[in-house]
Amino acid sequence: MPTPFFADLVRELAQEGGTGPLTPTGAVPGHRRFAGVVPPGVSFHYAIAGIVHPDEWEVGTGRIGGDGRLLRDAVAASSAGGALVDFTVGLKTIALTVGADWFTESDAEAAALAAEVAGLSDQLASVNDAVAGKQPISTSHGSAATGEASDTVTVRRGGGWVNIPLSALAFRNADGRYPLNGALGAAAGSAAAPSISFAADTDTGFWLPAADSIGFVTGGAERMRLSAAGHLGIGLLSGAPSVRLHVKWSGEVQRLETTAGRGGGACYQGFYDPSGAKGFCGYSAGDDGFDIWNGLTHQIRFATSGTYRWAISSAGGFYPIADNAYTIGGSVNRVSEIYAVNGTINTSDAREKTWRGAPTAAELRAARRIARELGFFQWNEAIAEKGADGARMHFGVRAQAVWAIMADEGLIEPLAEGETPSSAYAFLCWDRWDAVEPVAAAGDVRDKEGSIVAEARAAQPGRGAGSRFGVRIDQLALFLIAAQEARIAALEAAA
Numbered sequence: 001m002p003t004p005f006f007a008d009l010v011r012e013l014a015q016e017g018g019t020g021p022l023t024p025t026g027a028v029p030g031h032r033r034f035a036g037v038v039p040p041g042v043s044f045h046y047a048i049a050g051i052v053h054p055d056e057w058e059v060g061t062g063r064i065g066g067d068g069r070l071l072r073d074a075v076a077a078s079s080a081g082g083a084l085v086d087f088t089v090g091l092k093t094i095a096l097t098v099g100a101d102w103f104t105e106s107d108a109e110a111a112a113l114a115a116e117v118a119g120l121s122d123q124l125a126s127v128n129d130a131v132a133g134k135q136p137i138s139t140s141h142g143s144a145a146t147g148e149a150s151d152t153v154t155v156r157r158g159g160g161w162v163n164i165p166l167s168a169l170a171f172r173n174a175d176g177r178y179p180l181n182g183a184l185g186a187a188a189g190s191a192a193a194p195s196i197s198f199a200a201d202t203d204t205g206f207w208l209p210a211a212d213s214i215g216f217v218t219g220g221a222e223r224m225r226l227s228a229a230g231h232l233g234i235g236l237l238s239g240a241p242s243v244r245l246h247v248k249w250s251g252e253v254q255r256l257e258t259t260a261g262r263g264g265g266a267c268y269q270g271f272y273d274p275s276g277a278k279g280f281c282g283y284s285a286g287d288d289g290f291d292i293w294n295g296l297t298h299q300i301r302f303a304t305s306g307t308y309r310w311a312i313s314s315a316g317g318f319y320p321i322a323d324n325a326y327t328i329g330g331s332v333n334r335v336s337e338i339y340a341v342n343g344t345i346n347t348s349d350a351r352e353k354t355w356r357g358a359p360t361a362a363e364l365r366a367a368r369r370i371a372r373e374l375g376f377f378q379w380n381e382a383i384a385e386k387g388a389d390g391a392r393m394h395f396g397v398r399a400q401a402v403w404a405i406m407a408d409e410g411l412i413e414p415l416a417e418g419e420t421p422s423s424a425y426a427f428l429c430w431d432r433w434d435a436v437e438p439v440a441a442a443g444d445v446r447d448k449e450g451s452i453v454a455e456a457r458a459a460q461p462g463r464g465a466g467s468r469f470g471v472r473i474d475q476l477a478l479f480l481i482a483a484q485e486a487r488i489a490a491l492e493a494a495a
Helices: 108-135 363-369 380-384 399-407 473-494
Strands: 011-014 042-052 058-062 070-076 093-096 152-157 160-165 197-200 201-207 216-218 223-227 232-234 245-247 280-284 288-293 299-305 308-312 317-318 376-377 392-396 428-433 451-453 466-471
Touching: 011 451, 042 070, 042 108, 093 108, 363 399, 363 473, 399 428
Parallel strands: 232 245
Antiparallel strands: 011 093, 042 058, 042 093, 058 070, 152 160, 197 201, 201 216, 216 223, 223 232, 280 288, 288 299, 299 308, 308 317, 376 392, 428 466
């Protein structure tokens, strides 16, 4: 019989089962591993003893193959009546030992072998105790419905074992919740199967429709999306919202409901008033905005600083809320054209006037001189835009000439450089405006958490300080008619 390979203190644990090769997984405390002691391919005596299943055992001769596993060449004895044991998966030991047949020629040798086997049993008992202290089998300890953050679990990592805190995993605590000691990394999912949903409603929840976006799903369909740009889309069905709040749906009136008072009294800060007034309004900070009111007045009202200024009536009329309070346009922001079927109606009620009477001789002289100043002209801006041949001809006066004639007749103070013009005559107008610095466009300003601290601003052009002369055409025309009537009356009296 060939002499088998012998080595001291070679014993490892194993987990595999079956009748084939077994893989050593680590040395029993106080022993060495096969890979560091036994050359591959040499024959030696082995002993396999079950720990989890102690009724399974086997001794024989075998070899360590090139892949590091135990090859069981010949069985000397076993719990299967001398045949290969079909081991059950579970913890067991593999030891390099000495076969009993080597000691049959000598009782002393047999006794020595028995003593060694007895020592092996004591060591196996110690291993059993150590393993039992580390992690008992699942059938030998009690059960718990919840976990605690201080609990640990043992898992296999590579060829060994490690303990992991239960708080690193999802577990249910005493409150019935599943706390996580770290970030949740869910899959992207889809609208039909959102990655974060509910056990009783798996097609309702959240999914990742695009990078840095969140999709809100109910009934397997995306209903709302928050894009990477911070835009919120409601009812878009597909695609990302293009503005801060993008609401779109087919065949449905959109509304936002609120009961918070806002604006010029009865308007509500939102787009629908559930109290029954059924209005639509939009207001910015400072109570500037508008409302569409569906009450008894049926009107659209526009407010600034919490006060209504203008309105459109149920009949379509456009009018100021307050009488004789507001203008349309200004000296630096004029209206280009006004189209109308009839002329304007100016207040002329005698009850509202303190009457002075007919023009004086000086005023009549000034009117006759102003009439001789009437003529055709072209606007300089029109010439710059359309050319001298394309710019239209207008008829009227030059305001400065009218001022000069009135001053020459002693009716007003002469115009002087650097002094503010002054006139008691309403048909003579002069306005001045201050300079305005240009404002550059700017995007949203956000803090480190991403919250908006200053909203985007559109560019605003600046303008220099300036002034402009003008006339009230209707009153000036009547002034000139009075002079013409006086002239005609004088001619008729002379005849």
